Amino acid sequence: MNSRKDQIEVSERRRRTIFLLKILVYVALLLISEYLGQLVEPYFPKIYRILSALEVVVAGNLIISLGRIVLIRFYLRKKRRTGLHGNFVLGINRIASILNVIVVLFSIMVLFDIQPLEFLSSITIVAAAIALLSKDYITNMINGLIIMFSDQLTLGDHIKVGDFKGKIQDITLLNVIIMNEDDDLVMIPNSLILSSHVVNHSRQNSKKISLEFEIKLTEKLNLDDMETTLKDYLKPYDRHITKNSFVFKAMAIQKDAVRVKVQLQLNNGERTTEKEIKRKINQKIIQLASEC
Incomplete structure:
Protein backbone atom coordinates (compact mmCIF):
# COMPACT_ATOMS: atom_id res chain seq x y z
CA MET A 1 0.00 0.00 0.00
CA ILE A 123 -27.70 20.19 -33.47
CA THR A 124 -30.16 19.31 -30.67
CA ILE A 125 -31.95 16.65 -32.74
CA VAL A 126 -28.67 15.22 -34.04
CA ALA A 127 -27.24 15.17 -30.50
CA ALA A 128 -30.32 13.31 -29.24
CA ALA A 129 -29.94 10.72 -32.01
CA ILE A 130 -26.23 10.30 -31.24
CA ALA A 131 -26.99 9.91 -27.53
CA LEU A 132 -29.61 7.25 -28.32
CA LEU A 133 -27.23 5.30 -30.56
CA SER A 134 -24.37 5.52 -28.07
CA LYS A 135 -26.53 4.63 -25.05
CA ASP A 136 -24.49 1.51 -24.25
CA TYR A 137 -21.22 3.44 -24.38
CA ILE A 138 -22.58 6.16 -22.11
CA THR A 139 -23.88 3.54 -19.66
CA ASN A 140 -20.48 1.84 -19.65
CA MET A 141 -18.74 5.17 -19.01
CA ILE A 142 -21.01 6.00 -16.07
CA ASN A 143 -20.55 2.50 -14.65
CA GLY A 144 -16.79 2.87 -15.11
CA LEU A 145 -16.79 6.05 -13.03
CA ILE A 146 -18.90 4.31 -10.36
CA ILE A 147 -16.33 1.49 -10.17
CA MET A 148 -13.42 3.94 -10.04
CA PHE A 149 -14.85 5.96 -7.16
CA SER A 150 -15.96 2.93 -5.15
CA ASP A 151 -13.67 0.96 -2.86
CA GLN A 152 -15.10 -2.44 -3.79
CA LEU A 153 -12.62 -3.07 -6.61
CA THR A 154 -9.16 -1.63 -7.07
CA LEU A 155 -6.11 -2.13 -9.25
CA GLY A 156 -4.27 -5.34 -8.40
CA ASP A 157 -7.31 -7.16 -6.96
CA HIS A 158 -7.87 -10.79 -7.94
CA ILE A 159 -11.50 -11.14 -8.97
CA LYS A 160 -13.89 -13.65 -10.52
CA VAL A 161 -16.68 -12.48 -12.83
CA GLY A 162 -18.72 -15.36 -14.23
CA ASP A 163 -16.22 -17.67 -15.93
CA PHE A 164 -13.47 -15.04 -15.94
CA LYS A 165 -10.81 -14.97 -13.23
CA GLY A 166 -7.74 -12.76 -12.99
CA LYS A 167 -5.94 -9.72 -11.64
CA ILE A 168 -7.23 -6.22 -12.40
CA GLN A 169 -4.66 -4.44 -14.58
CA ASP A 170 -6.63 -1.33 -15.52
CA ILE A 171 -10.07 0.25 -15.28
CA THR A 172 -11.14 2.35 -18.27
CA LEU A 173 -14.36 4.18 -19.01
CA LEU A 174 -15.56 1.19 -21.03
CA ASN A 175 -13.91 -1.94 -19.58
CA VAL A 176 -12.22 -3.54 -16.62
CA ILE A 177 -9.06 -5.20 -17.92
CA ILE A 178 -7.92 -8.32 -16.07
CA MET A 179 -5.02 -10.71 -16.63
CA ASN A 180 -6.04 -14.35 -16.31
CA GLU A 181 -3.94 -17.34 -15.27
CA ASP A 182 -2.72 -17.77 -18.86
CA ASP A 183 -1.40 -14.17 -18.85
CA ASP A 184 -4.07 -13.16 -21.37
CA LEU A 185 -5.67 -9.73 -21.06
CA VAL A 186 -9.45 -10.01 -20.82
CA MET A 187 -11.66 -6.92 -21.21
CA ILE A 188 -14.94 -7.07 -19.30
CA PRO A 189 -17.56 -4.33 -19.95
CA ASN A 190 -18.21 -2.15 -16.90
CA SER A 191 -21.97 -2.76 -17.16
CA LEU A 192 -21.33 -6.51 -16.85
CA ILE A 193 -19.19 -5.95 -13.74
CA LEU A 194 -21.99 -4.06 -11.98
CA SER A 195 -24.76 -6.42 -13.08
CA SER A 196 -22.94 -9.70 -12.33
CA HIS A 197 -21.90 -11.55 -9.20
CA VAL A 198 -18.27 -10.54 -8.58
CA VAL A 199 -15.99 -12.39 -6.15
CA ASN A 200 -13.06 -10.31 -4.91
CA HIS A 201 -10.52 -12.80 -3.58
CA SER A 202 -8.09 -10.02 -2.58
CA ARG A 203 -10.51 -8.74 0.09
CA GLN A 204 -10.46 -12.09 1.84
CA ASN A 205 -7.85 -13.02 4.42
CA SER A 206 -7.91 -16.54 3.05
CA LYS A 207 -8.20 -18.12 -0.38
CA LYS A 208 -10.36 -21.09 -1.34
CA ILE A 209 -9.12 -23.70 -3.83
CA SER A 210 -11.84 -25.81 -5.42
CA LEU A 211 -11.22 -28.46 -8.09
CA GLU A 212 -13.70 -30.82 -9.72
CA PHE A 213 -12.78 -33.83 -11.83
CA GLU A 214 -14.15 -37.11 -13.11
CA ILE A 215 -12.52 -40.45 -12.43
CA LYS A 216 -13.31 -43.72 -14.15
CA LEU A 217 -15.60 -46.02 -12.18
CA THR A 218 -13.77 -49.32 -11.56
CA GLU A 219 -13.62 -52.01 -8.89
CA LYS A 220 -10.26 -50.64 -7.69
CA LEU A 221 -11.67 -47.17 -7.04
CA ASN A 222 -11.58 -46.29 -3.34
CA LEU A 223 -12.39 -42.68 -2.50
CA ASP A 224 -11.28 -43.02 1.13
CA ASP A 225 -7.83 -44.17 0.05
CA MET A 226 -7.63 -41.32 -2.48
CA GLU A 227 -8.55 -38.77 0.19
CA THR A 228 -5.92 -40.13 2.60
CA THR A 229 -3.27 -40.18 -0.14
CA LEU A 230 -4.01 -36.57 -1.14
CA LYS A 231 -3.92 -35.38 2.48
CA ASP A 232 -0.54 -37.04 3.03
CA TYR A 233 0.73 -35.64 -0.27
CA LEU A 234 -0.16 -32.08 0.80
CA LYS A 235 1.44 -32.30 4.27
CA PRO A 236 4.50 -30.24 3.18
CA TYR A 237 2.04 -27.37 2.62
CA ASP A 238 0.30 -27.63 6.01
CA ARG A 239 1.50 -24.17 7.05
CA HIS A 240 -0.30 -22.66 4.04
CA ILE A 241 -3.54 -24.66 4.43
CA THR A 242 -6.19 -23.84 7.04
CA LYS A 243 -6.58 -26.66 9.53
CA ASN A 244 -9.54 -29.02 8.91
CA SER A 245 -10.49 -27.21 5.69
CA PHE A 246 -9.68 -30.13 3.35
CA VAL A 247 -12.84 -31.54 1.74
CA PHE A 248 -12.92 -34.56 -0.60
CA LYS A 249 -16.37 -35.72 -1.70
CA ALA A 250 -18.25 -37.37 -4.55
CA MET A 251 -20.53 -34.88 -6.30
CA ALA A 252 -22.27 -37.31 -8.67
CA ILE A 253 -22.08 -40.96 -9.63
CA GLN A 254 -22.57 -41.56 -13.32
CA LYS A 255 -22.74 -44.73 -15.40
CA ASP A 256 -19.00 -45.08 -15.95
CA ALA A 257 -17.45 -42.27 -13.89
CA VAL A 258 -17.56 -40.49 -10.55
CA ARG A 259 -17.42 -36.69 -10.36
CA VAL A 260 -15.30 -35.71 -7.36
CA LYS A 261 -14.66 -32.35 -5.73
CA VAL A 262 -11.51 -31.36 -3.80
CA GLN A 263 -11.70 -28.18 -1.76
CA LEU A 264 -9.39 -26.54 0.76
CA GLN A 265 -8.74 -23.14 2.30
CA LEU A 266 -5.42 -21.29 2.22
CA ASN A 267 -4.28 -19.09 5.08
CA ASN A 268 -3.43 -16.26 2.68
CA GLY A 269 -4.16 -15.28 -0.89
CA GLU A 270 -0.62 -15.52 -2.29
CA ARG A 271 -0.96 -16.27 -5.99
CA THR A 272 2.26 -18.29 -6.31
CA THR A 273 1.33 -20.58 -3.41
CA GLU A 274 -2.16 -21.13 -4.82
CA LYS A 275 -0.84 -22.05 -8.28
CA GLU A 276 1.77 -24.40 -6.82
CA ILE A 277 -0.74 -26.27 -4.64
CA LYS A 278 -3.21 -26.51 -7.54
CA ARG A 279 -0.51 -27.98 -9.75
CA LYS A 280 0.47 -30.54 -7.09
CA ILE A 281 -3.14 -31.62 -6.60
CA ASN A 282 -3.69 -31.99 -10.35
CA GLN A 283 -0.52 -34.06 -10.74
CA LYS A 284 -1.49 -36.37 -7.89
CA ILE A 285 -5.05 -36.78 -9.16
CA ILE A 286 -3.76 -37.77 -12.61
CA GLN A 287 -1.43 -40.30 -11.00
CA LEU A 288 -4.17 -41.78 -8.81
CA ALA A 289 -6.62 -41.94 -11.71
CA SER A 290 -4.11 -43.84 -13.84
CA GLU A 291 -3.67 -46.43 -11.06
CA CYS A 292 -7.39 -47.22 -10.87
Whole structure:
Protein backbone atom coordinates (compact mmCIF):
# COMPACT_ATOMS: atom_id res chain seq x y z
CA MET A 1 0.00 0.00 0.00
CA ASN A 2 2.81 2.39 0.89
CA SER A 3 4.60 1.67 -2.38
CA ARG A 4 1.42 2.49 -4.30
CA LYS A 5 1.09 5.76 -2.43
CA ASP A 6 4.75 6.56 -3.11
CA GLN A 7 4.20 5.93 -6.82
CA ILE A 8 1.19 8.26 -6.86
CA GLU A 9 3.11 10.98 -4.99
CA VAL A 10 6.05 10.73 -7.42
CA SER A 11 3.64 10.99 -10.34
CA GLU A 12 1.91 13.99 -8.76
CA ARG A 13 5.23 15.82 -8.23
CA ARG A 14 5.99 15.33 -11.91
CA ARG A 15 2.54 16.62 -12.85
CA ARG A 16 3.02 19.72 -10.65
CA THR A 17 6.25 20.46 -12.52
CA ILE A 18 4.40 20.12 -15.83
CA PHE A 19 1.68 22.42 -14.44
CA LEU A 20 4.26 25.16 -13.81
CA LEU A 21 5.51 24.76 -17.39
CA LYS A 22 1.93 25.14 -18.65
CA ILE A 23 1.65 28.44 -16.75
CA LEU A 24 4.79 29.68 -18.52
CA VAL A 25 3.35 28.61 -21.88
CA TYR A 26 0.10 30.46 -21.13
CA VAL A 27 1.96 33.64 -20.14
CA ALA A 28 4.02 33.37 -23.34
CA LEU A 29 0.81 33.04 -25.39
CA LEU A 30 -0.64 36.16 -23.76
CA LEU A 31 2.53 38.13 -24.52
CA ILE A 32 2.58 36.90 -28.13
CA SER A 33 -1.09 37.81 -28.53
CA GLU A 34 -0.52 41.27 -27.05
CA TYR A 35 2.62 42.34 -28.89
CA LEU A 36 3.39 40.01 -31.80
CA GLY A 37 -0.23 39.69 -32.90
CA GLN A 38 -0.45 43.36 -33.87
CA LEU A 39 2.61 43.03 -36.10
CA VAL A 40 1.47 39.84 -37.83
CA GLU A 41 -2.24 40.72 -38.24
CA PRO A 42 -1.83 42.80 -41.44
CA TYR A 43 -0.18 39.82 -43.16
CA PHE A 44 -2.19 37.06 -41.48
CA PRO A 45 -5.65 38.31 -40.39
CA LYS A 46 -6.63 35.05 -38.66
CA ILE A 47 -3.70 35.18 -36.21
CA TYR A 48 -5.86 36.45 -33.33
CA ARG A 49 -8.38 33.67 -33.85
CA ILE A 50 -5.64 31.03 -33.75
CA LEU A 51 -4.06 32.60 -30.67
CA SER A 52 -7.47 32.81 -28.95
CA ALA A 53 -8.11 29.12 -29.63
CA LEU A 54 -4.70 28.21 -28.20
CA GLU A 55 -5.36 30.37 -25.14
CA VAL A 56 -8.67 28.58 -24.57
CA VAL A 57 -6.96 25.16 -24.76
CA VAL A 58 -4.11 26.10 -22.40
CA ALA A 59 -6.29 28.08 -19.95
CA GLY A 60 -8.89 25.30 -19.79
CA ASN A 61 -6.18 22.68 -19.28
CA LEU A 62 -4.64 24.81 -16.51
CA ILE A 63 -7.96 25.05 -14.65
CA ILE A 64 -8.61 21.31 -15.01
CA SER A 65 -5.04 20.44 -13.94
CA LEU A 66 -5.29 22.74 -10.90
CA GLY A 67 -8.57 21.15 -9.82
CA ARG A 68 -7.10 17.69 -10.33
CA ILE A 69 -3.95 18.48 -8.31
CA VAL A 70 -5.98 19.96 -5.42
CA LEU A 71 -8.40 17.00 -5.28
CA ILE A 72 -5.67 14.35 -5.35
CA ARG A 73 -3.53 16.21 -2.82
CA PHE A 74 -6.53 16.41 -0.49
CA TYR A 75 -7.23 12.69 -1.02
CA LEU A 76 -3.62 11.68 -0.28
CA ARG A 77 -3.64 13.70 2.95
CA LYS A 78 -6.99 12.25 4.00
CA LYS A 79 -5.79 8.69 3.33
CA ARG A 80 -2.43 9.11 5.06
CA ARG A 81 -3.39 6.66 7.77
CA THR A 82 -6.19 4.71 6.11
CA GLY A 83 -6.48 2.45 3.09
CA LEU A 84 -5.47 4.01 -0.20
CA HIS A 85 -7.25 3.01 -3.41
CA GLY A 86 -5.68 3.93 -6.73
CA ASN A 87 -9.18 3.94 -8.26
CA PHE A 88 -9.90 7.46 -6.97
CA VAL A 89 -6.83 8.88 -8.72
CA LEU A 90 -7.73 6.87 -11.82
CA GLY A 91 -11.28 8.27 -11.79
CA ILE A 92 -10.06 11.86 -11.44
CA ASN A 93 -7.67 11.31 -14.37
CA ARG A 94 -10.51 9.96 -16.55
CA ILE A 95 -12.76 12.93 -15.73
CA ALA A 96 -9.88 15.33 -16.44
CA SER A 97 -9.41 13.68 -19.84
CA ILE A 98 -13.12 14.09 -20.68
CA LEU A 99 -13.04 17.77 -19.65
CA ASN A 100 -9.91 18.35 -21.74
CA VAL A 101 -11.70 16.92 -24.79
CA ILE A 102 -14.59 19.33 -24.18
CA VAL A 103 -12.14 22.24 -23.93
CA VAL A 104 -10.50 21.23 -27.23
CA LEU A 105 -13.92 21.09 -28.93
CA PHE A 106 -14.74 24.54 -27.55
CA SER A 107 -11.41 25.91 -28.83
CA ILE A 108 -12.20 24.55 -32.31
CA MET A 109 -15.45 26.55 -32.22
CA VAL A 110 -13.45 29.65 -31.27
CA LEU A 111 -11.02 28.97 -34.12
CA PHE A 112 -13.79 28.83 -36.72
CA ASP A 113 -15.78 31.66 -35.08
CA ILE A 114 -18.71 29.41 -34.16
CA GLN A 115 -21.03 30.53 -31.35
CA PRO A 116 -21.26 27.55 -28.93
CA LEU A 117 -24.87 28.20 -27.84
CA GLU A 118 -26.11 28.60 -31.40
CA PHE A 119 -24.19 25.51 -32.47
CA LEU A 120 -25.62 23.38 -29.65
CA SER A 121 -29.18 24.55 -30.31
CA SER A 122 -28.80 23.79 -34.03
CA ILE A 123 -27.70 20.19 -33.47
CA THR A 124 -30.16 19.31 -30.67
CA ILE A 125 -31.95 16.65 -32.74
CA VAL A 126 -28.67 15.22 -34.04
CA ALA A 127 -27.24 15.17 -30.50
CA ALA A 128 -30.32 13.31 -29.24
CA ALA A 129 -29.94 10.72 -32.01
CA ILE A 130 -26.23 10.30 -31.24
CA ALA A 131 -26.99 9.91 -27.53
CA LEU A 132 -29.61 7.25 -28.32
CA LEU A 133 -27.23 5.30 -30.56
CA SER A 134 -24.37 5.52 -28.07
CA LYS A 135 -26.53 4.63 -25.05
CA ASP A 136 -24.49 1.51 -24.25
CA TYR A 137 -21.22 3.44 -24.38
CA ILE A 138 -22.58 6.16 -22.11
CA THR A 139 -23.88 3.54 -19.66
CA ASN A 140 -20.48 1.84 -19.65
CA MET A 141 -18.74 5.17 -19.01
CA ILE A 142 -21.01 6.00 -16.07
CA ASN A 143 -20.55 2.50 -14.65
CA GLY A 144 -16.79 2.87 -15.11
CA LEU A 145 -16.79 6.05 -13.03
CA ILE A 146 -18.90 4.31 -10.36
CA ILE A 147 -16.33 1.49 -10.17
CA MET A 148 -13.42 3.94 -10.04
CA PHE A 149 -14.85 5.96 -7.16
CA SER A 150 -15.96 2.93 -5.15
CA ASP A 151 -13.67 0.96 -2.86
CA GLN A 152 -15.10 -2.44 -3.79
CA LEU A 153 -12.62 -3.07 -6.61
CA THR A 154 -9.16 -1.63 -7.07
CA LEU A 155 -6.11 -2.13 -9.25
CA GLY A 156 -4.27 -5.34 -8.40
CA ASP A 157 -7.31 -7.16 -6.96
CA HIS A 158 -7.87 -10.79 -7.94
CA ILE A 159 -11.50 -11.14 -8.97
CA LYS A 160 -13.89 -13.65 -10.52
CA VAL A 161 -16.68 -12.48 -12.83
CA GLY A 162 -18.72 -15.36 -14.23
CA ASP A 163 -16.22 -17.67 -15.93
CA PHE A 164 -13.47 -15.04 -15.94
CA LYS A 165 -10.81 -14.97 -13.23
CA GLY A 166 -7.74 -12.76 -12.99
CA LYS A 167 -5.94 -9.72 -11.64
CA ILE A 168 -7.23 -6.22 -12.40
CA GLN A 169 -4.66 -4.44 -14.58
CA ASP A 170 -6.63 -1.33 -15.52
CA ILE A 171 -10.07 0.25 -15.28
CA THR A 172 -11.14 2.35 -18.27
CA LEU A 173 -14.36 4.18 -19.01
CA LEU A 174 -15.56 1.19 -21.03
CA ASN A 175 -13.91 -1.94 -19.58
CA VAL A 176 -12.22 -3.54 -16.62
CA ILE A 177 -9.06 -5.20 -17.92
CA ILE A 178 -7.92 -8.32 -16.07
CA MET A 179 -5.02 -10.71 -16.63
CA ASN A 180 -6.04 -14.35 -16.31
CA GLU A 181 -3.94 -17.34 -15.27
CA ASP A 182 -2.72 -17.77 -18.86
CA ASP A 183 -1.40 -14.17 -18.85
CA ASP A 184 -4.07 -13.16 -21.37
CA LEU A 185 -5.67 -9.73 -21.06
CA VAL A 186 -9.45 -10.01 -20.82
CA MET A 187 -11.66 -6.92 -21.21
CA ILE A 188 -14.94 -7.07 -19.30
CA PRO A 189 -17.56 -4.33 -19.95
CA ASN A 190 -18.21 -2.15 -16.90
CA SER A 191 -21.97 -2.76 -17.16
CA LEU A 192 -21.33 -6.51 -16.85
CA ILE A 193 -19.19 -5.95 -13.74
CA LEU A 194 -21.99 -4.06 -11.98
CA SER A 195 -24.76 -6.42 -13.08
CA SER A 196 -22.94 -9.70 -12.33
CA HIS A 197 -21.90 -11.55 -9.20
CA VAL A 198 -18.27 -10.54 -8.58
CA VAL A 199 -15.99 -12.39 -6.15
CA ASN A 200 -13.06 -10.31 -4.91
CA HIS A 201 -10.52 -12.80 -3.58
CA SER A 202 -8.09 -10.02 -2.58
CA ARG A 203 -10.51 -8.74 0.09
CA GLN A 204 -10.46 -12.09 1.84
CA ASN A 205 -7.85 -13.02 4.42
CA SER A 206 -7.91 -16.54 3.05
CA LYS A 207 -8.20 -18.12 -0.38
CA LYS A 208 -10.36 -21.09 -1.34
CA ILE A 209 -9.12 -23.70 -3.83
CA SER A 210 -11.84 -25.81 -5.42
CA LEU A 211 -11.22 -28.46 -8.09
CA GLU A 212 -13.70 -30.82 -9.72
CA PHE A 213 -12.78 -33.83 -11.83
CA GLU A 214 -14.15 -37.11 -13.11
CA ILE A 215 -12.52 -40.45 -12.43
CA LYS A 216 -13.31 -43.72 -14.15
CA LEU A 217 -15.60 -46.02 -12.18
CA THR A 218 -13.77 -49.32 -11.56
CA GLU A 219 -13.62 -52.01 -8.89
CA LYS A 220 -10.26 -50.64 -7.69
CA LEU A 221 -11.67 -47.17 -7.04
CA ASN A 222 -11.58 -46.29 -3.34
CA LEU A 223 -12.39 -42.68 -2.50
CA ASP A 224 -11.28 -43.02 1.13
CA ASP A 225 -7.83 -44.17 0.05
CA MET A 226 -7.63 -41.32 -2.48
CA GLU A 227 -8.55 -38.77 0.19
CA THR A 228 -5.92 -40.13 2.60
CA THR A 229 -3.27 -40.18 -0.14
CA LEU A 230 -4.01 -36.57 -1.14
CA LYS A 231 -3.92 -35.38 2.48
CA ASP A 232 -0.54 -37.04 3.03
CA TYR A 233 0.73 -35.64 -0.27
CA LEU A 234 -0.16 -32.08 0.80
CA LYS A 235 1.44 -32.30 4.27
CA PRO A 236 4.50 -30.24 3.18
CA TYR A 237 2.04 -27.37 2.62
CA ASP A 238 0.30 -27.63 6.01
CA ARG A 239 1.50 -24.17 7.05
CA HIS A 240 -0.30 -22.66 4.04
CA ILE A 241 -3.54 -24.66 4.43
CA THR A 242 -6.19 -23.84 7.04
CA LYS A 243 -6.58 -26.66 9.53
CA ASN A 244 -9.54 -29.02 8.91
CA SER A 245 -10.49 -27.21 5.69
CA PHE A 246 -9.68 -30.13 3.35
CA VAL A 247 -12.84 -31.54 1.74
CA PHE A 248 -12.92 -34.56 -0.60
CA LYS A 249 -16.37 -35.72 -1.70
CA ALA A 250 -18.25 -37.37 -4.55
CA MET A 251 -20.53 -34.88 -6.30
CA ALA A 252 -22.27 -37.31 -8.67
CA ILE A 253 -22.08 -40.96 -9.63
CA GLN A 254 -22.57 -41.56 -13.32
CA LYS A 255 -22.74 -44.73 -15.40
CA ASP A 256 -19.00 -45.08 -15.95
CA ALA A 257 -17.45 -42.27 -13.89
CA VAL A 258 -17.56 -40.49 -10.55
CA ARG A 259 -17.42 -36.69 -10.36
CA VAL A 260 -15.30 -35.71 -7.36
CA LYS A 261 -14.66 -32.35 -5.73
CA VAL A 262 -11.51 -31.36 -3.80
CA GLN A 263 -11.70 -28.18 -1.76
CA LEU A 264 -9.39 -26.54 0.76
CA GLN A 265 -8.74 -23.14 2.30
CA LEU A 266 -5.42 -21.29 2.22
CA ASN A 267 -4.28 -19.09 5.08
CA ASN A 268 -3.43 -16.26 2.68
CA GLY A 269 -4.16 -15.28 -0.89
CA GLU A 270 -0.62 -15.52 -2.29
CA ARG A 271 -0.96 -16.27 -5.99
CA THR A 272 2.26 -18.29 -6.31
CA THR A 273 1.33 -20.58 -3.41
CA GLU A 274 -2.16 -21.13 -4.82
CA LYS A 275 -0.84 -22.05 -8.28
CA GLU A 276 1.77 -24.40 -6.82
CA ILE A 277 -0.74 -26.27 -4.64
CA LYS A 278 -3.21 -26.51 -7.54
CA ARG A 279 -0.51 -27.98 -9.75
CA LYS A 280 0.47 -30.54 -7.09
CA ILE A 281 -3.14 -31.62 -6.60
CA ASN A 282 -3.69 -31.99 -10.35
CA GLN A 283 -0.52 -34.06 -10.74
CA LYS A 284 -1.49 -36.37 -7.89
CA ILE A 285 -5.05 -36.78 -9.16
CA ILE A 286 -3.76 -37.77 -12.61
CA GLN A 287 -1.43 -40.30 -11.00
CA LEU A 288 -4.17 -41.78 -8.81
CA ALA A 289 -6.62 -41.94 -11.71
CA SER A 290 -4.11 -43.84 -13.84
CA GLU A 291 -3.67 -46.43 -11.06
CA CYS A 292 -7.39 -47.22 -10.87
